Amino acid sequence: MxxxxxxxxxxxxxxxxxxxxxxxxxxxxxxxxxxxxxxxxxxxxxxxxxxxxxxxxxxxxxxxxxxxxxxxxxxxxxxxxxxxxxxxxxxxxxxxxxxxxxxxxxxxxxxxxxxxxxxxxxxxxxxxxxxxxxxxxxxxxxxxxxxxxxxxxxxxxxxxxxxxxxxxxxxxxxxxxxxxxxxxxxxxxxxxxxxxxxxxxxxxxxxxxxxxxxxxxxxxxxxxxxxxxxxxxxxxxxxxxxxxxxxxxxxxxxxxxxxxxxxxxxxxEKDVTREDQYILETNIDDMNPELYGYIEEKLFAQGALDVYKTAISMKKGRAATKLSILVNEKNEKSVLDIIFRETTSIGVRKYKVEKIMLPRDFEKVCTQYGNVTIKNAYYQGERVKYKPEYEDCRRIAIERNIPIARVYREVSKMMEDDNYDK
Known part of the structure; x- marks a missing residue:
């Protein structure tokens, strides 16, 4: 409280x-x-x-x-x-x-x-x-x-x-x-x-x-x-x-x-945090699809909170992509700069959304393969979910030449065994 x-x-x-x-x-x-x-x-x-x-x-x-x-x-x-x-x-x-x-x-x-x-x-x-x-x-x-x-x-x-x-x-x-x-x-x-x-x-x-x-x-x-x-x-x-x-x-x-x-x-109540954020979205039907990965990286670098793409059908049967970006007010301008400079879009829709988030924190778990960062989420004071960070698991899988699923399983086992529930 x-x-x-x-x-x-x-x-x-x-x-x-x-x-x-x-x-x-x-x-x-x-x-x-x-x-x-x-x-x-x-x-x-x-x-x-x-x-x-x-x-x-x-x-x-x-x-x-x-x-x-x-x-x-x-x-x-x-x-x-x-x-x-x-x-x-x-x-x-x-x-x-x-x-x-x-x-x-x-x-x-x-x-x-x-x-x-x-x-x-x-x-x-x-x-x-x-x-x-x-x-x-x-x-x-x-x-x-x-x-x-x-x-x-x-x-x-x-x-x-x-x-x-x-x-x-x-x-x-x-x-x-x-x-x-x-x-x-x-x-x-x-x-x-x-x-x-x-x-x-x-x-x-x-x-x-x-x-x-x-x-x-x-x-x-x-x-x-x-x-x-x-x-x-x-x-x-x-x-x-x-x-x-x-x-x-x-x-x-x-x-x-x-x-x-x-x-x-x-x-x-500390159960959830509410924040006003914005969705910026634009429909694109005339851009080389290879560019999306590059643009996505740049958007995240400029403070986008989420970037996602939806397949849509535009007029005259054109297959197209709706690019959606979640952003807070502070980073809106730099995100718009990327959209207008790097994509073929000439217009963007913007609407306000209320985002409701669980409190979260991070901890390191020491596995037999090395340290993995875990993201915990809490609801009404108790931990309701946890998730190993993908980048840590990926790095271990490549270094040790083992399947990434095995790294995830190892983390789960440790979390359950040690009864990590706080």
């Missing part, structure tokens, strides 16, 4: 919504407070967590209130989702308290010098790096020169280190998320009027599936985006696990939809 954390970002994600949802899910508040105290920043902020309700959904709301915040940061609430310390427009950004101007080096120093455990330190720095790289790129500055309020602010440090503490506390095997709602419209911040999602948010969410425009407000902040980017192994709207607990993090906005983040804690 794999323990899974799944972020349901139907109304986006911000740093404080994330902390609220993880506390709601069962992370102990006292534990989180104790770990955060290791940063030695308590003179600068006050951490509040309380039960709250949005549009009938009850959850936990987190506020990070800054002390000495007489002239607080008028731009943070746009970037970090902390709308609770919005400042009047008369306070320009240069009035920021000195602690708002910490740069990446300062933050790294605070984290590295703390007594937090190494897993939390590493994860915190990974999340900060995602934000810092995005801000540096957006503002056109070298990484360690970026003096930006967004990440420098104490509330971001608490949001990000807090996220790392909670994730470490939950000890899950896998973190997944839905596609991420980013919102829409425009937002005022220290730099002027920004489109939603803010440039830094978009930068962080590269390669992550997003949705937009459910409300004309910013629903995902750079901090929220970075927490996902640094932690999530798979983004999918297809949930394939049993849910044990649900946590709701309450946001600070009043929207037409509930401004909450939902996080599920559940278990994934």
């Amino acid at each position: 794999k323990k899974v954390l799944y972020y349901d970002c139907f109304c986006g994600i911000s740093g404080d919504m994330n902390l609220g949802a993880l506390l709601d899910l069962g992370v102990e508040e006292d534990y989180l407070r104790h770990e955060l105290s290791k940063l030695n920043l308590e003179a600068e902020y006050e951490f509040q967590a309380k039960k709250d309700n949005k549009k009938g959904i009850t959850g936990t709301r987190v506020d990070v209130l800054l002390k000495n915040a007489a002239h607080t940061h008028q731009n943070e609430h746009h970037h970090n989702g902390h709308h609770h310390h919005e400042a009047p427009n008369s306070h320009e950004s240069d009035n920021h308290h000195n602690h708002a101007h910490r740069n990446l080096k300062d933050i790294e120093t605070i984290i590295i010098n703390s007594s937090l455990n190494n897993r939390v330190k590493k994860l915190s720095l990974d999340i900060f790096m995602k934000v810092a790289e995005a801000e540096a790129k957006v503002h056109g500055k070298p990484l360690h020169e970026v003096h930006f309020h967004e990440v420098g602010a104490v509330d971001s440090i608490i949001d990000i280190v807090g996220a790392a503490v909670c994730i470490d506390y939950l000890k899950v095997d896998k973190i997944m998320a839905s596609s991420v709602q980013v919102g829409g419209g425009f937002v005022k911040c220290a730099h002027g009027i920004m489109p939603v999602p803010a440039p830094a948010t978009v930068e962080i969410l590269k390669d992550i599936p997003v949705k937009s425009g459910i409300v004309p407000f910013e629903t995902t902040t750079p901090t929220g985006a970075a927490i996902l980017a640094a932690n999530v192994a798979a983004f999918t709207d297809h949930m394939d696990f049993s849910i044990e607990k649900i946590g709701y993090g309450i946001g600070h906005k009043e929207l037409e939809i509930p401004n909450v983040l939902r996080i599920y804690l559940g278990y994934e």
Whole structure:
């Protein structure tokens, strides 16, 4: 059984919504407070967590209130989702308290010098790096020169280190998320009027599936985006696990939809793995059949997961071959290159398939003829089949000048005799 954390970002994600949802899910508040105290920043902020309700959904709301915040940061609430310390427009950004101007080096120093455990330190720095790289790129500055309020602010440090503490506390095997709602419209911040999602948010969410425009407000902040980017192994709207607990993090906005983040804690059966893959296929009736072996080798070399040929009858009674290739998204382009450069095909059909696989592993078995690699497959925790690797058996048969069937029989005998069942 794999323990899974799944972020349901139907109304986006911000740093404080994330902390609220993880506390709601069962992370102990006292534990989180104790770990955060290791940063030695308590003179600068006050951490509040309380039960709250949005549009009938009850959850936990987190506020990070800054002390000495007489002239607080008028731009943070746009970037970090902390709308609770919005400042009047008369306070320009240069009035920021000195602690708002910490740069990446300062933050790294605070984290590295703390007594937090190494897993939390590493994860915190990974999340900060995602934000810092995005801000540096957006503002056109070298990484360690970026003096930006967004990440420098104490509330971001608490949001990000807090996220790392909670994730470490939950000890899950896998973190997944839905596609991420980013919102829409425009937002005022220290730099002027920004489109939603803010440039830094978009930068962080590269390669992550997003949705937009459910409300004309910013629903995902750079901090929220970075927490996902640094932690999530798979983004999918297809949930394939049993849910044990649900946590709701309450946001600070009043929207037409509930401004909450939902996080599920559940278990994934290890019986089978499901993966989305693609079949590329093309019908060929005008190619020298000798070329298929060569093309097949090249396709496998470029990452094809399977290649097979079917005899078909095309129009006007032409005998032909349907070439089918199973491929994942990553290798699709290089496989298409081979088809279009090496075969006579001028068009390909593509469709998505779901592949369901048993978990497998490999072991070496020592036979009287030498070592043979065995591929084992498991179902519901027990080994249900095993198969000697053909190449090993072939090599032994040629070297020893014995029938290959004898090598297979020898392996079977050893597997049964030693009762290799695990």
